[in-house]
Amino acid sequence: MAENLSALADLVAAGGVLALTGAGLSTESGIPDYRGADGLRRFQPMTAQELLADREARRRYWARSYVGWPRFAAACPNAGHDAVATLQAAGFVGPIVTQNVDGLHQRAGAVGVTELHGSLELVVCMQCGERYARDTVDEWLQLANPDFDRSADGPLRPDGDVAIAESLITQFRLVHCVVCGSDLLKPDVVMFGESVPKTVVAQCFSAVEAARSVLVLGSSLAVMSGYRFVRRAARENIPVAVVTRGWTRATDEEVSVRVDAPLGTTLTALVDSLTG
Ligand SMILES: [Zn+2]
Incomplete structure (x- = not known):
């Protein structure tokens, strides 16, 4: 050595x-890393195709990501x-x-x-291409979900999200691009499948x-x-x-x-x- x-x-x-x-x-x-020291993948990340094709997939993604963001953003x-x-x-x-x-x-x-x-600090609208600071989108999500319990304490995952209960996901409200009104918002990162x-x-x-x-x-x-x-x-x-x-x-x-x-x-x- x-x-x-x-x-x-x-x-x-x-x-x-x-x-x-x-x-x-x-x-x-x-x-955390997607892969352990053995090279095997520990998590199956959501693909861009899943995120864009299905509003319920977007609800799942953003609810999990909303819970994980404060911890991800606090990493030094x-x-x-x-x-x-x-x-x-x-x-x-x-x-x-x-x-x-x-x-x-x-x-x-x-x-x-x-x-x-790419960077998780940006969000892109897949409908019109507008980009937003993640912190801005986080404020919109807080306003749209005032009663949502953000304190789920599961482990942070590599994409900055946290696995949470289905009951939390179904009540989560998506937010919309202020330019075009679409809810096709995606983190500005190269997701699996891109x-x-x-x-x-x-x-x-x-x-x-x-x-x-x-x-x-x-x-x-x-x-x-x-x-x-x-x-x-x-x-x-x-x-x-x-x-x-x-x-x-x-x-x-x-x-x-x-x-x-x-x-x-x-x-x-x-x-x-x-x-x-
Ligand atoms: Zn847009």
Whole structure:
């Protein structure tokens, strides 16, 4: 492990690092991962098709999300996010591409963050395209649901929602886009069944090709939306380091350094070794 950490430090010390980050970086902030260390998915998330096709699915989604939002919004950057921001400010890390929708990189002070899967801080109307701050939509939901018990204490799930009783879901009132009146409101994230916008993917491929190395943090690379950047790096002979817990999809041919250890302590040690 010490050998791997030293190889990781050498790679990052050379600078020009593109960081590709996933859910494993935010678990220490209390936001769970879809996948455990075994790589298996723990939750079956709602797809965009389900959300758009069926008002009762939207009622279910928004009721659960309404209960989870205060906790999701209260999550704070952890030592891993802080370390990434520090490595960027010190000039080692350049662009950051994240699969996370929690905005925690930016809140830790990082800049140049591409959110591959969008952000839960925005809501988009699928009828007319208008976007709203999630906090604004939350106020509308509070006004529409004055008697709704928001204190259900189930575990927060990766999409920022909480599983709640059916009786709560059926009484939940949806809110409407103030521009067009539609209730086709969707979190402004790439849900299961949707693709990352092509322009975003193209920008990320360019950033990968311009990088000296790629540092994968807290991602098993199970989904192609992130894995394709590792494949591109490997094809271009750009070294890839992976710091994450457990299984990853990337092969030994694609990865030059692997560290299977907690992100916060590992990245803090990395910062200390490079800036101490
Ligand atoms: Zn609208």
